[in-house]
Amino acid sequence: MIDTHAHLDAFEDAAEVLDRARAAGVGRVITVGTSVGSCRASLDLCERESGVFAALGLHPHEAGSVGDAELQELKELLAHPKAVAVGETGLDYHRDLASRDRQAEAFRAQAELAVELAKPLVVHTRAADDDTLAVLRELPESQPVVLHCFSSPALLEPALERGWYVSFAGNATYPKAPELRWAAARVPAERLLAETDSPYLAPQPVRGKRNEPACVMHTLAALAEARGDEVAALEARIEANANGLFGLP
Numbered sequence: 001m002i003d004t005h006a007h008l009d010a011f012e013d014a015a016e017v018l019d020r021a022r023a024a025g026v027g028r029v030i031t032v033g034t035s036v037g038s039c040r041a042s043l044d045l046c047e048r049e050s051g052v053f054a055a056l057g058l059h060p061h062e063a064g065s066v067g068d069a070e071l072q073e074l075k076e077l078l079a080h081p082k083a084v085a086v087g088e089t090g091l092d093y094h095r096d097l098a099s100r101d102r103q104a105e106a107f108r109a110q111a112e113l114a115v116e117l118a119k120p121l122v123v124h125t126r127a128a129d130d131d132t133l134a135v136l137r138e139l140p141e142s143q144p145v146v147l148h149c150f151s152s153p154a155l156l157e158p159a160l161e162r163g164w165y166v167s168f169a170g171n172a173t174y175p176k177a178p179e180l181r182w183a184a185a186r187v188p189a190e191r192l193l194a195e196t197d198s199p200y201l202a203p204q205p206v207r208g209k210r211n212e213p214a215c216v217m218h219t220l221a222a223l224a225e226a227r228g229d230e231v232a233a234l235e236a237r238i239e240a241n242a243n244g245l246f247g248l249p
Contacts, residue, residue, distance in 0.1 A: 001220060001235050002028040002242045003213040004167055005088075005122070005148050005195035008052065009033070009041040017212050018049055024214035027051050030246065032088055032122070034059035036070055039077050046082040053248065055085035055122045063098035063106040071109050078117055084246040086114035087122025088148055091135075094127040107135055111143075120144040120165075120245055129154045136162070144245055149197050153179050156186065165245060167193035170203035170211060173222040181226035189229075189237050193245075194219050 003021065008014045008031035021029060028051040033039030039056040046052045056077050058066050077083060089110040091103050098106075114121035123145060125132040129152050136145060136158075145164040147155060151171060159166050166187045172180040184192070196203075196219070198211035203218035220238070224231045242248060 001026045001194075001216060002030070002239055003196050003198070003216040004030050004146075004193045004242050005032055005055070005169070006030070006198045006213050007032055007034070007038075007200075008045050008213075009038050010199050011212075014045055015049070017214075018052070021213040022051075024217055026213050026216055028053070028242075028248065029213045030055055030084065030242075033057060033077075034088060035062045036073050036077075039074065043077060043080050043083065046080070053082050053084045053246065054080070055087050056083050057087035057089040057110055057122065058106055059088055060090055060092040060103045060107065060124060061095065061097040063102040066102070066106040066109075071113070074110070075113060075117070078113070078119065083119075084248065085120040085122050085146070086110050086117065087120075087146070088124040089122070090124035091128035091132050092124060092126045093131075100131075104131065104135065108138075111135060111139055115139060115143055120146055122146045122148050124148055125152060125155070133158055136164075146193065146245070148195065149201070150180065150183065153183050156183050159191075160186070160188070163191065165191050165193050165241065167195050168219060168223055169195050169197040170201040170207075170215065170219055172226075173204040173219055174207075175204070181222065184223050184226045185228075189234075190241060192223070192234075192238060193241055194223060194238050
């Protein structure tokens with residue numbers, strides 16, 4: 001199994017976390033950078049650990065400090081052979097830690113960078129469905145897009161129309177989130193991904209504890225149940241999806 005979105009730079013014990021993931025059957029992890037410093041730390045970890053790859057981006061919370069220099073450094077970091085995607089980037093109107101104009105500027109710049117570098121774009125969106133959709137509709141239809149930690153059912157139809165990948169995290173396992181399991185059942189198998197977004201959003205069986213990549217197995221089980229799939233078959237499908245999308249070896 002693969003965890004397609006984790007923040008390993010947030011773990012002081014990342015090596016032990018990865019050991020537990022491997023013991024649970026999670027052999028690969030995509031760690032996600034959210035600032036220039038986080039991106040550097042993510043690549044350092046990729047160089048130390050087998051089976052770890054990186055998505056590198058500037059999170060909307062960081063958009064107030066994003067300028068040409070940061071975008072240029074991000075572009076240079078994305079040349080690393082284990083950098084497989086741009087992101088996470090997007091819009092977050094729930095916390096509004098940066099102005100919406102600056103968020104939109106940073107999002108568009110990184111979306112254009114993904115197109116230029118021919119890498120998938122990993123998207124964070126919260127309370128910003130319409131504006132997120134407006135930016136994504138500007139991209140070529142051939143541009144691969146991942147709606148990370150999918151939590152916006154209103155974006156499901158556009159995602160299905162454009163062939164975007166839809167990635168589900170631990171919140172899809174929560175009893176009060178039936179709409180997410182409904183959405184997971186509607187995503188074509190070839191566009192489905194699973195993630196932890198760890199150390200955040202621990203799945204229901206371990207809710208209240210620190211989330212780790214190993215816990216993606218709980219989300220996998222919940223997705224399989226919602227879709228009426230065999231767990232092993234869905235695991236293989238998600239692995240194949242990630243391999244093709246991110247160009248993994």
